[in-house]
Amino acid sequence: MTTTRPRPLAPQLTEKILLTGREYLRVSKDRSGRMKSTGQQHDENQRAADRFGITLLDPYAEAEAVSASRYARKDRDEFRALLEDLETGRFGADVLVLWESSRGSRRVGEWTTLLDLLEDRGILVHVTTHGRTYDPANPRDRRTLLEDAVDSEYESAKTALRIRRDVAANAAEGRPHGVCPFGLRAVHDARTGRLLTWEADPDKAPVIRELFERLRKGHSFKAITKDYAERGIANRKGSPFSHQHLRDMATKAAYAGYRVYKGELIEGTWEAIVPRDLYWDVQRILSEPGHQSSAPRPGRALHEFTGTMRCDVCGGPIGTVGTRGRPEYKCQKNGCLRIEKPAVDDVVRGVILAYLSRADVYEGLVRRSDSADVAEVTAELAQLRAELAEAESATPASVAEARMFARLIEETGAKVAEAETRLREMTTPGELVALMEPGADVAKRWEAAPVSARRKVAAMLLAPEILGEVRITRSPVRNHRVPVTERLVWRRNDG
Incomplete structure (x- = not known):
C-alpha cells in the first residue's frame, strides 16, 4: 500500500499557509518567441511562491534545451530524477512548481503518470x-491539468507535421537544409533573414575542388590530410582536417x-x-572494395608494381624483400623464385610508358562515358553492396531461412560482380586519363605522380585484356643469370 502524508490545502483557499516547493525547470527548442530561460522561469516562480507562501527548495533543472514532446530525441535527465524521487518518497516538498504546465510534459501518458505520483504522495502542483x-x-483540478496536456500534445503534433511538410516542400524545390557544408556559405534574405540558398565560399571552395581532383588522381586521404596540415588549411574551428573529416566531405x-x-x-x-x-x-573510387573502410590503412605505398605480378610457377603473389641491401621480388606463397626488383621495374615501367605515349592510345582513352550513366550504375552498385552486407550479417532463425539467405547472398553477389564489371568498362578509360594522362610527356608525369596513383595505373594496364598479366618464372638455366625479359611472361586475352 502506498503511504501518503496529510494533504495540504491549496494555498489560494487559505490564509498564507507556509509550504515547501521544488521547481522543474526546462527550456524547450520551440521557436515561438515566448520561451524563457530556466533563470527567467525561476524568477517568475519565485515571485509566485512568495505570494502564495511557498518556500522553494532545490530545483530540478535540465542542463540544456530539450523537448518534452513525443518527437524528442534526447532524454530529460532531471524529469526522470523527478519521477524517481516521487516514486521513492525522496521528493521532500509539498508542491511541484512549474512555470507553465507544458514544462512538465507534452505527452498525455507521461503527464498522467506524473499526476498519479503526485496524487499518491499528496503533493500539489502550482502553475505560475x-x-x-x-x-x-x-x-x-485533474481534468484541467489533463486538458492542458491534451492541448500541448496536439500543438506539438501540429508543429511536427508543419515542419515535415516544410522540409518536404523545401526538398522538392531543391532548397538547402541543415548545416551549410564547408566550402559553401549561406545566403539570407536581407529583409527577413530567411535562408534563400547556398553559394560558393571564395576562400574555402578551392579547398574542396582540390580534394576531389586529388582523389581522382589517386592521392590518398592520408597524404592529403598531411599536406593540408602542413599548408595550414584548417576547418571552421581552426583545427586541421582529419582523415575521416575529408572522407565525409568527399561524399x-x-x-x-x-x-x-x-x-x-x-x-x-x-x-x-x-x-x-x-x-x-x-x-565510384570510394565505393571500390579497397576504399570502403573508413579507417586509414596502415603504412604507405612504397612500390609501384606491388600486387600486380604473380609467380608463374604456383600462381602466388609476388612481394618485395630486401637481401643484403638489394631489393628483390619473391614468391610470397611458396618461395618459388627471387629476382632483382630494379631490373624488373625498369622493364615493366618501360612497357607501360611506351603504351601510354602512343597517339592511338591517347585518342582512345580520352573518350569518356556519359557521367549520368556512370552515376546510375554507381548508385545501383552501392545499393547492391548494402543489400549484400545486410544479407551476410543476418542471423537465420531456421534451416529454411538459412538456405534462403544463402541463395540471396549468392544471387546478390553475382549482381554485384556484374555491376562492377559494367562500371569498370564504362569508367576505366576516364579514370586512367585522370590518373595519368597519356601523351609525349607521360614519363615526366609518371615520376611526378604519387606512388598510389602509379600503382593504380599499373593495376589497370597490367590486365589480360590490355597489356597482359605479368608473371615471373624461374630461370630456364639453373644457377645461371638470364636477362630479366626472359623471365617475364605476359599473359594476354587476345580473343
Missing part, C-alpha cells in the same frame, strides 16, 4: 502562468549541387562547386 495551485486528487552530394532527401538526389538551388563528372568519379 495560471496563477493557481492545483490538487491532482481533486477531479476538477557530400551538396558539392555537386544536389539536395539529398530520403536517399534521393534532387537538383539543388545552388551552383555546384565540384563538376558532376568529377563528383561521380570520386564516388
Whole structure:
C-alpha cells in the first residue's frame, strides 16, 4: 500500500499557509518567441511562491534545451530524477512548481503518470502562468491539468507535421537544409533573414575542388590530410582536417549541387562547386572494395608494381624483400623464385610508358562515358553492396531461412560482380586519363605522380585484356643469370 502524508490545502483557499516547493525547470527548442530561460522561469516562480507562501527548495533543472514532446530525441535527465524521487518518497516538498504546465510534459501518458505520483504522495502542483495551485486528487483540478496536456500534445503534433511538410516542400524545390557544408556559405534574405540558398565560399571552395581532383588522381586521404596540415588549411574551428573529416566531405552530394532527401538526389538551388563528372568519379573510387573502410590503412605505398605480378610457377603473389641491401621480388606463397626488383621495374615501367605515349592510345582513352550513366550504375552498385552486407550479417532463425539467405547472398553477389564489371568498362578509360594522362610527356608525369596513383595505373594496364598479366618464372638455366625479359611472361586475352 502506498503511504501518503496529510494533504495540504491549496494555498489560494487559505490564509498564507507556509509550504515547501521544488521547481522543474526546462527550456524547450520551440521557436515561438515566448520561451524563457530556466533563470527567467525561476524568477517568475519565485515571485509566485512568495505570494502564495511557498518556500522553494532545490530545483530540478535540465542542463540544456530539450523537448518534452513525443518527437524528442534526447532524454530529460532531471524529469526522470523527478519521477524517481516521487516514486521513492525522496521528493521532500509539498508542491511541484512549474512555470507553465507544458514544462512538465507534452505527452498525455507521461503527464498522467506524473499526476498519479503526485496524487499518491499528496503533493500539489502550482502553475505560475495560471496563477493557481492545483490538487491532482481533486477531479476538477485533474481534468484541467489533463486538458492542458491534451492541448500541448496536439500543438506539438501540429508543429511536427508543419515542419515535415516544410522540409518536404523545401526538398522538392531543391532548397538547402541543415548545416551549410564547408566550402559553401549561406545566403539570407536581407529583409527577413530567411535562408534563400547556398553559394560558393571564395576562400574555402578551392579547398574542396582540390580534394576531389586529388582523389581522382589517386592521392590518398592520408597524404592529403598531411599536406593540408602542413599548408595550414584548417576547418571552421581552426583545427586541421582529419582523415575521416575529408572522407565525409568527399561524399557530400551538396558539392555537386544536389539536395539529398530520403536517399534521393534532387537538383539543388545552388551552383555546384565540384563538376558532376568529377563528383561521380570520386564516388565510384570510394565505393571500390579497397576504399570502403573508413579507417586509414596502415603504412604507405612504397612500390609501384606491388600486387600486380604473380609467380608463374604456383600462381602466388609476388612481394618485395630486401637481401643484403638489394631489393628483390619473391614468391610470397611458396618461395618459388627471387629476382632483382630494379631490373624488373625498369622493364615493366618501360612497357607501360611506351603504351601510354602512343597517339592511338591517347585518342582512345580520352573518350569518356556519359557521367549520368556512370552515376546510375554507381548508385545501383552501392545499393547492391548494402543489400549484400545486410544479407551476410543476418542471423537465420531456421534451416529454411538459412538456405534462403544463402541463395540471396549468392544471387546478390553475382549482381554485384556484374555491376562492377559494367562500371569498370564504362569508367576505366576516364579514370586512367585522370590518373595519368597519356601523351609525349607521360614519363615526366609518371615520376611526378604519387606512388598510389602509379600503382593504380599499373593495376589497370597490367590486365589480360590490355597489356597482359605479368608473371615471373624461374630461370630456364639453373644457377645461371638470364636477362630479366626472359623471365617475364605476359599473359594476354587476345580473343
